[in-house]
Amino acid sequence: MPRVVNEFEISQERIKQEQTEGLDIKHHEQVESKQNSFVKQVQAMTNTLEEMGNPFLDECENLEVLCTRDIADPKVANTIRNIKHIGKNQYQEYLRGRLDNRTKPLSDPIKQNKLHLFSRQDSKVAKDKLQISSLKQNCSLFSQLYCSCQVRDGNLYELIRHENQA
The missing domain is CATH 1.10.287 (Helix Hairpins)
Known part of the structure; x- marks a missing residue:
């Protein structure tokens, strides 16, 4: 029993010494977690949408940056609109060439897209x-x-x- 009490007192002295030296020792619930930072990001996004208006309700063809309302290049907007279709086509081409028809070996590299x-x-x-x-x-x-x-x-x-x- 005295040994356990002695170890406890030594650990308490060590904690006090680290706090006086400027080291920050906190319980895991006192430290901001990733989930809390995610919640803050969602709240910031919600506040921006409330301040600037909902960009998804706009009927214009332009692609805008949320915080500045700058209009992106039309080529960039076109890329964003068609990127899912481009990806699906490339995936189908990959399956046909390598797995179905076996005209290309699996080791061939996939060409990089140069999208705007x-x-x-x-x-x-x-x-x-x-x-x-x-x-x-x-x-x-x-x-x-x-x-x-x-x-x-x-x-x-x-x-x-x-x-x-x-």
Whole structure:
């Protein structure tokens, strides 16, 4: 009995020491679980739908982002509408080619789809913005160099002869 009491006291001292050092020890019911975070996500989605209106009731052909109401590219909207049909066709083709007709071996890779999606849409816009930014920087650089060549009696032909990009 004294040994058990001694072990209990030692464990309590260890817990107090860890709490004073800043370590957080909680019971499993005190920690937020995945289910609680899922419930919070569902509540946030419900609040967004109540604030912005239900997008499923809209009669328009456009695909919109819920929080910003930005309209997606029509190619992306078309992909979203037809993706189930595309997947079913590919599955049927897989069954016919590999299992029914046995014209293709099972080890042949399945070709990757290059569908228009949101992520691919953003990359094109980002490239355009980077190119415009680069052109603005070049314009500023050349105007400064041109002014400095005129003030310092520099050779303008020597300045333009060199490239500033790869």
